[in-house]
Amino acid sequence: MLLEKNVRSLLHAGSKKENAITAPNRPALTYEALIDHVDQVGSELAGQGLKNADRVAIVLPNGPEMATAFLAVSSYMSAAPLNPAYKQSEYEFYLEDLNPKLVIVEENSSNPVRNAATKLSIPVAEIKVSKNAAAGEFSLFDTSRAISLPSEKTEALVLHTSGTTSRPKVVPLTQQNLVASAGNIAKTLKLKEFDHSLNIMPLFHIHGLIAVLCASISAGSSVCCTQGFNALKFFEYAKNEKITWYSGVPTMHQAILLRGQRQAEVAKALKLRFIRSSSASLPPTVFDELAGLFDCPVIEAYGMTEATHQMTSNPLPPQIQKAGFVGLPAGPEVCIMDAKGTQLQQGNQGEVCIKGDNVTPGYDKNPEANAQGFVNGWFRTGDQGVFDEDGYLKITGRLKEIINRGGEKISPLEIDNVFMDHPAIQQVVSFAVKDRTYGEEIGIAVVLSEGKQLSEAELKNFARERLAKFKIPKHVCFLQEIPKGATGKTQRLGLAKKLGLEDS
Numbered sequence: 001m002l003l004e005k006n007v008r009s010l011l012h013a014g015s016k017k018e019n020a021i022t023a024p025n026r027p028a029l030t031y032e033a034l035i036d037h038v039d040q041v042g043s044e045l046a047g048q049g050l051k052n053a054d055r056v057a058i059v060l061p062n063g064p065e066m067a068t069a070f071l072a073v074s075s076y077m078s079a080a081p082l083n084p085a086y087k088q089s090e091y092e093f094y095l096e097d098l099n100p101k102l103v104i105v106e107e108n109s110s111n112p113v114r115n116a117a118t119k120l121s122i123p124v125a126e127i128k129v130s131k132n133a134a135a136g137e138f139s140l141f142d143t144s145r146a147i148s149l150p151s152e153k154t155e156a157l158v159l160h161t162s163g164t165t166s167r168p169k170v171v172p173l174t175q176q177n178l179v180a181s182a183g184n185i186a187k188t189l190k191l192k193e194f195d196h197s198l199n200i201m202p203l204f205h206i207h208g209l210i211a212v213l214c215a216s217i218s219a220g221s222s223v224c225c226t227q228g229f230n231a232l233k234f235f236e237y238a239k240n241e242k243i244t245w246y247s248g249v250p251t252m253h254q255a256i257l258l259r260g261q262r263q264a265e266v267a268k269a270l271k272l273r274f275i276r277s278s279s280a281s282l283p284p285t286v287f288d289e290l291a292g293l294f295d296c297p298v299i300e301a302y303g304m305t306e307a308t309h310q311m312t313s314n315p316l317p318p319q320i321q322k323a324g325f326v327g328l329p330a331g332p333e334v335c336i337m338d339a340k341g342t343q344l345q346q347g348n349q350g351e352v353c354i355k356g357d358n359v360t361p362g363y364d365k366n367p368e369a370n371a372q373g374f375v376n377g378w379f380r381t382g383d384q385g386v387f388d389e390d391g392y393l394k395i396t397g398r399l400k401e402i403i404n405r406g407g408e409k410i411s412p413l414e415i416d417n418v419f420m421d422h423p424a425i426q427q428v429v430s431f432a433v434k435d436r437t438y439g440e441e442i443g444i445a446v447v448l449s450e451g452k453q454l455s456e457a458e459l460k461n462f463a464r465e466r467l468a469k470f471k472i473p474k475h476v477c478f479l480q481e482i483p484k485g486a487t488g489k490t491q492r493l494g495l496a497k498k499l500g501l502e503d504s
Contacts, residue, residue, distance in 0.1 A: 014220035041072035046147035068136030091116035180357035181308035184331030191219035249407035279407030302326030332356030443475035
């Protein structure tokens with residue numbers, strides 16, 4: 001049992017000589033070496049005058065250096081991982097919002113975050129990886145200074161969560177939040193030292209950071225950190241690494257299924273202990289096909305950034321895994337409330353609310369969002385759900401209008417704001433469109449200014465210069481007028497059906 005509630009304490013769960021981090025074609029990093037590395041990076045950051053309360057942005061590709069950079073920064077201060085695929089304008093927004101004291105990038109990196117940081121007068125540091133270094137080992141600076149460990153209430157991780165009625169919100173997560181959530185997940189999955197996971201999730205998202213990396217480390221097990229999801233390489237990595245489990249989003253599972261169905265014997269020979277799915281709803285057919293192909297349990301879980309990921313999860317055998325359900329409470333307390341904040345009895349549908357050590361203390365500098373997001377000590381998820389007679393939670397809808405594209409949460413307002421900068425556009429409303437592959441895709445309804453012309457191709461080219469690839473709309477509808485509700489307000493929910501993009 002870990003007595004200290006800080007990320008650094010998680011590193012003591014593993015045996016010193018056992019592997020903590022591996023990567024294809026790299027020497028493994030042991031727990032002893034990981035501890036030394038984390039402490040060294042922490043002291044190098046302190047040597048630059050950084051303190052426990054400071055934020056450090058990390059812009060690195062997926063892989064072992066991203067994993068150890070996150071563990072090192074979050075052990076001593078606050079890590080702010082950002083998507084390496086962002087455009088300069090997006091980096092400028094996030095960096096200005098987060099105000100980090102430093103940005104960490106690859107050596108010789110040409111990532112546009114450099115220009116964004118320079119514009120905002122934020123120092124940039126390159127990681128330096130020596131030849132034959134173990135997976136995840138690097139240096140930052142030549143000077144170092146002693147640094148003390150942060151308290152459990154100190155911020156350890158900060159991420160943005162998308163919002164529909166305001167700018168994306170800043171979600172600070174404390175040392176205690178990370179430790180509690182990692183422990184909850186490790187307990188749910190019954191992780192042991194012999195477990196070895198294959199991380200295919202991006203390490204700038206809560207899913208990969210907590211459910212795979214931190215949960216594994218908290219159990220003294222190991223993680224293979226790939227360069228990102230590659231369906232063509234999945235079975236090669238899984239076999240060579242002798243993994244016991246992996247976690248992904250439904251689109252990844254679907255891609256793995258397509259490959260695996262051609263090599264069913266290879267899939268079964270992996271002898272996985274379980275497969276985990278989260279971040280978006282897993283279609284029951286995919287659930288069944290995965291379980292059949294790999295001959296192992298499929299564990300669907302329910303998480304969000306404000307909960308430091310996991311809230312509920314289907315349990316391992318001998319308990320039941322229910323397709324279409326996100327499982328039992330798995331860490332925080334979970335209840336169903338009505339609009340007035342009254343807790344409802346089992347079987348009644350309402351808003352899913354949570355509280356516990358893994359729940360954010362509140363949005364950063366956003367009293368309005370905190371007033372709306374918390375009621376009587378409970379956090380309101382914005383999701384609609386119901387508990388069945390066995391206590392399993394089913395998500396029945398989303399009260400918020402976030403577009404969930406394969407686990408990527410996208411703010412419609414952010415998309416609107418980008419397109420409203422186009423001189424030919426008078427009005428635009430973005431919305432979710434159901435999609436078989438990604439769960440949801442982005443649609444936009446556009447009204448052009450009088451006398452202006454704009455093609456779909458021109459519109460998408462405009463977007464490519466300003467938005468990451470996953471935020472570019474798939475569906476574009478040019479209209480004379482955007483449909484409005486009874487009160488005269490545009491309504492994103494149901495707009496896809498009104499425009500004939502979904503079946504009624």
